[in-house]
Amino acid sequence: GESVGLHLPTLSVQEGDNSIINCAYSNSASDYFIWYKQESGKGPQFIIDIRSNMDKRQGQRVTVLLNKTVKHLSLQIAATQPGDSAVYFCAENKGRGSTLGRLYFGRGTQLTVWP
Amino acid sequence: SAVISQKPSRDICQRGTSLTIQCQVDSQVTMMFWYRQQPGQSLTLIATANQGSEATYESGFVIDKFPISRPNLTFSTLTVSNMSPEDSSIYLCSASAGAGELFFGEGSRLTVL
Numbered sequence: 001g002e003s004v005g006l007h008l009p010t011l012s013v014q015e016g017d018n019s020i021i022n023c024a025y026s027n028s029a030s031d032y033f034i035w036y037k038q039e040s041g042k043g044p045q046f047i048i049d050i051r052s053n054m055d056k057r058q059g060q061r062v063t064v065l066l067n068k069t070v071k072h073l074s075l076q077i078a079a080t081q082p083g084d085s086a087v088y089f090c091a092e093n094k095g096r097g098s099t100l101g102r103l104y105f106g107r108g109t110q111l112t113v114w115p
Numbered sequence: 116s117a118v119i120s121q122k123p124s125r126d127i128c129q130r131g132t133s134l135t136i137q138c139q140v141d142s143q144v145t146m147m148f149w150y151r152q153q154p155g156q157s158l159t160l161i162a163t164a165n166q167g168s169e170a171t172y173e174s175g176f177v178i179d180k181f182p183i184s185r186p187n188l189t190f191s192t193l194t195v196s197n198m199s200p201e202d203s204s205i206y207l208c209s210a211s212a213g214a215g216e217l218f219f220g221e222g223s224r225l226t227v228l
Contacts, residue, residue, distance in 0.1 A: 034217065036219075041221075042221055042222075043119075043207055043219035043220050043221045043222050044158070044207075044219045045219075046116075046216050046217065046218065049216070089157060089158070091158075094160075099146060099163060100146065100211055100217070101146045101148050101163070101209065101210075101211045101217050102148070102160055102163060102173075103158075103160065103217065104160070105157040105158040105159070106157060107156075107157050108157050
């Protein structure tokens, strides 16, 4: 069945280093992907999104890469800061043409940033 | 960006009772959704809250257990009925204005004893 999964449940990096969080998806019909950050006790916070007609999208200190050939999504965070420590989820829209907002979430990666 | 407020933020309930969670958005939105996040887990979509009509439920979720209302473009409620300890979760409301970003509330943390 369809799934959105993450390669690593945890990631530890030193402050100032770059972080890369990976996500694999199996539904080739998905046309919209989002990365969320969730801090403890809070709701998910939108970070960046990308549509399937793009390979790369950049935001402030973040870049999302989409490789449709291998159905792989990644989030790169530049110059990681302690405030970036959180759980990161990738999410895919449920099928092409599906109502935006019906999202299927991956398991999440806990990012810990050490000073 | 839309600001989403949920009430209650947390509650402790007895088995067999029901709890209604409210979701208020500070602007009119096209779509509203309810998600569940069990302890230490990812988010699972429960249903799409449709304005003026019955909600659309995902596989594994039914109206009798999770009745949903959406009387207007800024407000929705989710009721967790006949609760059991397995219903202990964070329930999250989300909304989209249609252009792309999907925003979430802070969640309602429910503990069922």
